[in-house]
Amino acid sequence: MKFRSTNKKAFIAGAFLILLGISPPAWSAGLQQTLEPERIIKEAQGYLQSHLPWDKDSYEVSVLYSGKPMELPVGELELDFQAPGKLLQPGRVPLALYVKVNQVVAKRVRLTALVTVNYELVKTVRRIARGEVIEPEDVTLERVKATRLPSRLATRLDDVLGYETRRELKVGRGIPMTSLKKPPLISKGARVTLVVSRGTLRITTAGKANEDGYRDNLVAVTNMQTRKTVYGRVVDANTVEVVF
Numbered sequence: 001m002k003f004r005s006t007n008k009k010a011f012i013a014g015a016f017l018i019l020l021g022i023s024p025p026a027w028s029a030g031l032q033q034t035l036e037p038e039r040i041i042k043e044a045q046g047y048l049q050s051h052l053p054w055d056k057d058s059y060e061v062s063v064l065y066s067g068k069p070m071e072l073p074v075g076e077l078e079l080d081f082q083a084p085g086k087l088l089q090p091g092r093v094p095l096a097l098y099v100k101v102n103q104v105v106a107k108r109v110r111l112t113a114l115v116t117v118n119y120e121l122v123k124t125v126r127r128i129a130r131g132e133v134i135e136p137e138d139v140t141l142e143r144v145k146a147t148r149l150p151s152r153l154a155t156r157l158d159d160v161l162g163y164e165t166r167r168e169l170k171v172g173r174g175i176p177m178t179s180l181k182k183p184p185l186i187s188k189g190a191r192v193t194l195v196v197s198r199g200t201l202r203i204t205t206a207g208k209a210n211e212d213g214y215r216d217n218l219v220a221v222t223n224m225q226t227r228k229t230v231y232g233r234v235v236d237a238n239t240v241e242v243v244f
Contacts, residue, residue, distance in 0.1 A: 031073070031074040032071045032072060032073060032074065033071075033072050033073070033074050033075075033077065034069050034070065034071060034072070035069065035070040035072055035077065035099060036069050037065060037066070037067055037068070037069065039079075040063075040065055040067070040079065040097065040109070040111070041063045041065055043079050043081070044063045044065070044081060044095060044097070044111055044113065045061050045063055045113075047081040047083075047095075048061050048063075048083075048087065048093065048095075048113055048115070049061065051083065051087045052087050052115065053087070053088060054117065057118075058117060058118050058119065059090065059115055059116060059117045059118060060115070060116045060118070060145075061113055061114070061115055061116075062113065062114045062116075063095075063111060063112075063113045064111070064112045064113065064114065065109075065111050065112075067109065070099065070107055072099065072101055072106050072107070073101050073106065074101075075101040075102040076101065076102050076103070077099075077100070077101055078099075078100040078101075078103065079097060079098075079099060079100075080097070080098040080099075080100060081095055081096070081097055082095070082096045082097075082098070083095055083096075087115075089148070089149070090115040090116060090117045090146070090147050090148060090149065091114070091115060091147040091148055092112055092113070092114055092115075092147075093112070093113040093114075093115055094110065094111070094112055095110070095111040095112070095113055096108065096109075096110060096111075097109040097110075097111055114147065115147070116145055116146065116147055117145070117146060117147070117148075117149060118143060118144070118145050119143075119144055119146075119149070119150070119155060120141045120142065120143055120144070120155055120156075121141070121142050121144045121150060121153060121154075121155060121174050122139050122140075122141060122142075122153070122154040122155065122156065122157060122159065122160055122174065122175050123139065123140055123141075123142050123172060123173060123174055123175070124138060124139055124169050124170065124171050124172060124173055124175065125137070125138060125139060125140050125171065125172075126138060126171050127168065127169070127170060127171050128165055128168065128169040129165070129168055130165055130166065130167050130168050131164060131165060132164065132165050133162060133163065133164050133165075133183055134160045134161055134162065134163055134164075134165065134180075135161070136157070136161060139157065139160055139161075139175070141157060150174065152176050152177050152178060153174040153175060153176060153177070154174070154175045154176075154177055154180075159175075159177065159180075160175055160180060162182075162183070163180040163181065163182055163183065164180065164181050164182070164183040165179060165180060165181075166178075166179050166180065166181055167179055182214060184212035184213055184214055185213055185214055185215050185234050185236065185237050186209050186212065186213035186219060186234055186237060186238075186240070187209065187212055188209055188210065188211050188212050189208065189209060190208070190209045191206065191207070191208055191209075192206075192207045192208070192209055192221060192238055192239065192240050193205075193206065193207065193238055193239050193240070194206070194207040194221060194223060194230065194232060194240055194242055195232075195235070195239060195240070195241045195242065196241075196242045197241065205223060205224065205225055206223075206224040206225070207221040207222060207223055207224055207230075207232075207240060208221065208222045208224060209221055209240075210222055210229065213234040213240070214234060215234050215235075215236075216233060216234060217233070217234055218231050218232065218233060218234075218243065219231070219232060219233075219234055219240060221240050230242050231243055
C-alpha cells in the first residue's frame with residue numbers, strides 16, 4: 001500500500017520560479033523536506049490495518065521504530081510499505097519501507113510491528129473429572145489478549161457445553177478441543193422404542209441398542225420381539241426410527 005503527499009512549499013516555490021522564467025530544478029536542488037518518525041509510525045499502522053484480516057476492534061498494532069527524522073530532497077513524497085506474504089497471523093511482523101521522492105527510492109528502512117489479538121477463551125471454573133459432561137455452570141468466557149491465536153482451544157460455549165471430557169480438566173484453564181467428545185444420546189444396552197412409519201401408519205415396539213448412538217446417526221438395535229437386528233436413526237434419547 002502506498003501513501004503519497006505533495007510538498008506544498010516546493011510546489012509554490014517551483015511555480016513562482018516558473019513565473020520568473022527560472023528553471024526550478026536548478027534553483028531547488030539544495031532544498032530539503034523532513035520525514036518525521038511519527039509519520040512513518042502512523043502510516044505503517046494504517047498499512048497494517050488495511051491488510052490484517054480481522055475486525056479493527058479485535059486487535060492492536062504497535063510499530064517499533066526509533067529512527068531519526070529523515071532529510072530528503074523536495075518533491076512528491078511516497079511511503080511504500082511491504083510485508084512478506086499475507087498477514088494472517090498476529091505476533092511480530094517485519095515491514096520494509098521504501099521512501100520515494102518523485103517515484104525514485106531515496107531511503108530503505110526496516111520496521112517491526114507487533115500485532116496483538118483480542119479474543120474470548122472458554123475456561124473452567126472448577127475441576128472437571130474425566131467422563132463428566134460439561135454444564136453451563138462449569139465454564140466461563142474470558143477476554144484474552146495474546147500475540148497468537150488459539151489453535152486447539154475452545155473459544156465458544158457451544159464448543160464445550162454438553163460434551164464429555166476425555167481427561168481431567170484443571171480449574172482456570174482453557175479447554176483443548178481434543179479433550180472433549182460428544183456423548184452418545186443412546187448408550188449401548190439401553191432400552192429404546194423402535195418406530196416404523198409408512199404414510200399414516202405408525203408401529204412401535206421395544207428394542208435394545210447394540211452400540212452407542214448419536215443424534216441423527218444410524219445405530220444397530222435388537223428388536224425385542226423378533227430378536228432380529230435392525231438399523232435405525234437416533235431421534236432422541238428414547239427413540240430410534242427404523243430405516244428400510
